[in-house]
Amino acid sequence: MNLNYNEEQTMLREQIQKFCESEYDFYKREDIVKSSNDFDPNVWKLFADQGWLSMPFSEDSGGLGFGAIELSILFEEFGKALVIEPYLATVVLSGTLIDKSSYSNKKDIIDKICQGEKHISLAYAEVDKSYDYLTPNTSLDSDNILNGAKTLVLNASNADNLIVTCKKDNELNLVIMDSNAEGVSINSYSTVDGQSCSEISFENVKLDASNILSSGDEAESLIKETINLATLCISAEAVGLMESCYHKTLEYTKGREQFGQPISNFQVLQHRMVDMFIESELAKSLLIKAMLEVNNGSEEMYKHVSALKSYIGKSGKLSAKEAVQLHGGMGVSEELMIGHYLKKMISIDALFGNADYHLKTFSS
Amino acid sequence: MDINFSKEDIAFRDEVRDWLANDYPKHVKDKTDNGIALTKQDMIDYHKAISKKGWMGYNWPVEYGGTGWSSTQLYIFNKEFGLAGCPPLLAFGVSMVAPVIWTFGNDEQKERFLPDILDFNTWWCQGYSEPGSGSDLASLKTKAVLDGDHYVVNGSKTWTTLAQNADWIFCLVRTDNSGIKQEGISFLLIDMKTPGIEVKPIITIDGEHEVNSVFFTDVKVPVENLVGEEGKGWTYAKFLLAHERFGIAGVGASMRQLNRLKDIISKLDNAELQKKVNELEVALSAIEITELRLLSALENGGHPGAESSILKIKGTEMQQNLSELFVEAAGEYALMYPGPHGYGSNEKPAGPDYAAEGLSGFLNLRKTSIYGGSNEIQKNILSKFVLGV
Numbered sequence: 203m204n205l206n207y208n209e210e211q212t213m214l215r216e217q218i219q220k221f222c223e224s225e226y227d228f229y230k231r232e233d234i235v236k237s238s239n240d241f242d243p244n245v246w247k248l249f250a251d252q253g254w255l256s257m258p259f260s261e262d263s264g265g266l267g268f269g270a271i272e273l274s275i276l277f278e279e280f281g282k283a284l285v286i287e288p289y290l291a292t293v294v295l296s297g298t299l300i301d302k303s304s305y306s307n308k309k310d311i312i313d314k315i316c317q318g319e320k321h322i323s324l325a326y327a328e329v330d331k332s333y334d335y336l337t338p339n340t341s342l343d344s345d346n347i348l349n350g351a352k353t354l355v356l357n358a359s360n361a362d363n364l365i366v367t368c369k370k371d372n373e374l375n376l377v378i379m380d381s382n383a384e385g386v387s388i389n390s391y392s393t394v395d396g397q398s399c400s401e402i403s404f405e406n407v408k409l410d411a412s413n414i415l416s417s418g419d420e421a422e423s424l425i426k427e428t429i430n431l432a433t434l435c436i437s438a439e440a441v442g443l444m445e446s447c448y449h450k451t452l453e454y455t456k457g458r459e460q461f462g463q464p465i466s467n468f469q470v471l472q473h474r475m476v477d478m479f480i481e482s483e484l485a486k487s488l489l490i491k492a493m494l495e496v497n498n499g500s501e502e503m504y505k506h507v508s509a510l511k512s513y514i515g516k517s518g519k520l521s522a523k524e525a526v527q528l529h530g531g532m533g534v535s536e537e538l539m540i541g542h543y544l545k546k547m548i549s550i551d552a553l554f555g556n557a558d559y560h561l562k563t564f565s566s
Numbered sequence: 567m568d569i570n571f572s573k574e575d576i577a578f579r580d581e582v583r584d585w586l587a588n589d590y591p592k593h594v595k596d597k598t599d600n601g602i603a604l605t606k607q608d609m610i611d612y613h614k615a616i617s618k619k620g621w622m623g624y625n626w627p628v629e630y631g632g633t634g635w636s637s638t639q640l641y642i643f644n645k646e647f648g649l650a651g652c653p654p655l656l657a658f659g660v661s662m663v664a665p666v667i668w669t670f671g672n673d674e675q676k677e678r679f680l681p682d683i684l685d686f687n688t689w690w691c692q693g694y695s696e697p698g699s700g701s702d703l704a705s706l707k708t709k710a711v712l713d714g715d716h717y718v719v720n721g722s723k724t725w726t727t728l729a730q731n732a733d734w735i736f737c738l739v740r741t742d743n744s745g746i747k748q749e750g751i752s753f754l755l756i757d758m759k760t761p762g763i764e765v766k767p768i769i770t771i772d773g774e775h776e777v778n779s780v781f782f783t784d785v786k787v788p789v790e791n792l793v794g795e796e797g798k799g800w801t802y803a804k805f806l807l808a809h810e811r812f813g814i815a816g817v818g819a820s821m822r823q824l825n826r827l828k829d830i831i832s833k834l835d836n837a838e839l840q841k842k843v844n845e846l847e848v849a850l851s852a853i854e855i856t857e858l859r860l861l862s863a864l865e866n867g868g869h870p871g872a873e874s875s876i877l878k879i880k881g882t883e884m885q886q887n888l889s890e891l892f893v894e895a896a897g898e899y900a901l902m903y904p905g906p907h908g909y910g911s912n913e914k915p916a917g918p919d920y921a922a923e924g925l926s927g928f929l930n931l932r933k934t935s936i937y938g939g940s941n942e943i944q945k946n947i948l949s950k951f952v953l954g955v
Contacts, residue, residue: 327898329916332897333898353916353917354898354899354901354902354916389915391902391915392903393901393902393903394900394901394902394903394925395901399901399902400915401915401916459698460699460700460701460702460705461701461702461705462702462705465701470942470945471942523932526771526932527932527935527936527940527941530700530701530936530940531695531700531724531725531777531933531936531937533932533936534770534771534929534932534933534936535768535769535770535771536768536769536770536771536773537768537769541770541771541929541932542771544771544929544932545771545929548893548900548901548925548928549900549901551900552893552896552897552898552899552900552901553898553901554898555898556894556897556900558836558838558839558894559897561838562838
C-alpha cells in the first residue's frame with residue numbers, strides 16, 4: 203500500500219500552487235468576478251499553455267491522459283485560490299464526456315478545448331426533474347427538432363457550443379449544437395460564488411443527425427460518469443477550501459490581539475481550530491478513497507463519491523462558518539477571502555445534490 | 567405558577583395586532599414580505615408611523631414621553647412585530663443612546679435630544695468598535711482632547727451600522743490614558759455633519775452596504791455634548807449593553823421564519839429536512855420559555871443578569887439555523903443569488919421564491935453571532951458570572 207502522491211503528481215500540485223500565487227491572487231480574482239464574462243480569457247490561455255486544459259483527455263484525442271487523481275489535485279488547489287474559471291463546465295462536464303463518447307467529430311472538438319479556443323456547456327438539469335438527469339422532458343422529434351428547457355447551466359453565457367440531454371424515441375440522447383442556433387434563448391445570471399449560470403429554452407431548434415453526440419445506453423453511462431466525475435472535482439475543491447479555512451483562521455488568530463494577547467492563545471478558539479484541522483484531514487481521506495475508485499472506474503465509485511460529497515457538504519460548511527466566526531467582523535467583509543470561502547462552500551453543497559441527498563444515495 | 571398572559575396583556579396584544587393589520591405602512595410591508603431592501607425613506611416612514619401611534623418610546627419611562635410598558639408588554643410588542651415580519655426597530659437612538667441620556671445626561675441634553683428621538687427626527691448610529699478593539703472594546707483608542715470649549719476627536723470607528731444615513735453618532739472616546747483602560751473613556755454625542763468626519767462603506771458578503779468605517783480627523787465637538795462625567799463612559803457603555811440585549815433573541819421573527827419553513831418543507835417530501843425543522847421547533851420553544859422565565863423574574867423585581875447571554879447565544883444560533891434550512895430547502899437553487907441589485911431583470915430566472923431570500927439571510931445573519939458581544943464573549947460572561955469560574 204502507498205497512499206502518497208507520486209513525484210509527478212506532487213510537481214503538478216506545486217506548479218498549480220505557484221500559478222495561483224503569482225497569477226491568481228484574491229484581488230485578481232475579484233476583478234474577474236466583477237468583469238462581464240465571469241472568467242478571464244487571458245488566464246484561460248495560460249491554462250492552455252500549462253497543459254491543464256488537456257489533462258483529463260485520452261492521448262488518442264490529443265490529451266495528457268491523466269485521471270481522477272490529477273483532476274482532484276487541480277481542483278483542490280483551485281479551491282484554495284477560489285479559482286472561478288469555467289474548467290468544470292468546459293473541460294470536465296463537456297470535454298470528458300465528449301472524449302469518452304464515440305462521436306465521430308470528437309478529436310477536433312477536444313483539440314479546440316485543449317488549445318483554449320472553445321467553451322462548451324453541458325445542459326443536464328431541468329426544473330421539474332430534480333436530480334434525475336436520465337429522463338429529461340426536453341425532446342428531439344423524428345425530424346431532429348429540439349424543444350424544451352434546461353436549468354442551472356454553468357457558463358452557458360460564454361459557451362460556443364451546448365451539449366443538451368434530451369429524449370428521442372424514449373431513449374436518452376445527447377445533442378451538441380451552436381449556442382447561438384436559432385430557437386435557443388439564454389438567460390444568464392451570477393451564482394453566489396461568482397460563476398456564470400443560465401436558464402436556457404429551446405424552441406423548434408432544427409438539428410440533424412450530425413448533431414447527435416450519443417444515444418441510448420452509451421448516453422446514459424456518459425451522463426452518470428460525467429456527473430460523478432464533476433461531483434468528485436467540486437468535492438476536491440471543498441477539501442482544498444477546508445484546508446485553507448483552517449490555515450487562514452490560524453494565521454489570523456495569531457495576528458489578532460485582544461485583551462493584550464493574540465486570540466490564538468485562548469483555548470476555546472484553539473479547540474475549534476483543531477476541529478477544523480481534523481475535519482479537513484478526514485475529508486482528505488474520503489477524497490483519496492473516492493478518487494482512487496473513480497480512477498479505477500470501479501462499480502463502487504458512485505458510492506464513494508457520494509460518501510465524500512455528503513461529508514464535505516456538512517463538514518465543509520461547518521469549517522467555512524467557523525472560519526467566518528473566528529475572523530469576527532472581518533469574516534463577513536467582502537474584502538477578505540474568508541467570506542468567499544463560505545459562499546463557494548454553499549455553491550459546492552448545492553451542486554449535483556447536497557449533503558442530505560448524497561447521504562441517502564450512499565446508503566441506498 | 568401560571569404561564570398564561572393576564573387579560574390586560576392579551577388586550578394589549580390585540581391592540582398591537584390591530585395596528586399591524588391596519589396601520590403598518592403598506593409600502594413597507596409589501597417590500598419586507600417580498601424580501602426587497604428598504605430605502606432610507608421607507609425606514610423613516612416606518613419609524614414615524616410607530617411614533618405617531620405613541621409607541622416609539624417602547625422602553626422609556628412615561629416622564630420622558632415613553633410608554634411606561636411592563637417587561638411583558640415590551641416582550642409582546644417585540645414578538646408581535648417579529649411575527650408580522652416587520653423590520654427590527656432601529657435601536658441606536660431609542661433604546662441605546664436615549665436611556666444613557668435620560669439616566670446620565672443633563673436637563674439640557676434631555677430636552678435637546680429625547681423629543682427628536684421619539685419623533686424619529688434624528689437617525690443615530692453607534693461609535694463603539696474600532697479596528698483594533700472588538701471583543702476587547704475597552705482598549706479603544708479614538709482620542710478626544712479638551713481644547714477650551716470643545717473636544718478635538720481623532721481616530722476611527724468600524725462596523726458602524728447605517729452610518730451613511732445617520733444624523734448623529736454616540737461615541738466612546740479616550741480622554742485619558744493614565745489609568746487602567748476602562749477608566750479614561752468618555753461618552754460623546756457627535757453631529758455627523760461636523761467637518762472632519764468621513765464615512766466609508768464596508769460591503770459585506772451578502773453584497774449589502776449596511777456597515778461602515780467612520781474616520782475622525784480633528785473633529786471639533788462642543789463640551790456640552792459630553793454625557794455625564796468625563797472618564798465614566800465605560801460605566802455608561804455597560805449600562806447601555808444591558809438595554810441592548812433585551813429582545814436580542816428575536817423569538818417572534820424566528821417563529822415567523824419557522825412557520826414559513828414548515829410550510830415549505832411540508833410540500834417537499836424530504837424526511838431529512840422535516841427532522842431538522844422539527845428539531846428547530848423544539849429548540850425555539852425552549853428559547854421562548856427561557857425568555858418568559860427571565861421576564862417573570864423581571865416582573866417580580868429581579869434584574870436581567872447573565873442569563874440574558876443565554877438568549878443572545880441561542881437566539882442568534884436559531885436565526886442562523888433557520889436561514890440555513892431555507893438554503894437547504896432550495897436544493898440546487900441555493901446557487902442562485904441575486905445580490906443586492908437583483909438579477910438584472912424583474913423576474914427571477916428559476917427556482918423557488920425563497921431560494922435567494924434564504925441565501926441572503928444566511929449570509930447576512932452570520933453577523934449575529936459576532937456583534938453585540940460575540941457568542942464567545944457571552945460564554946465568557948456565563949462562565950464568570952454564573953459558573954463562577
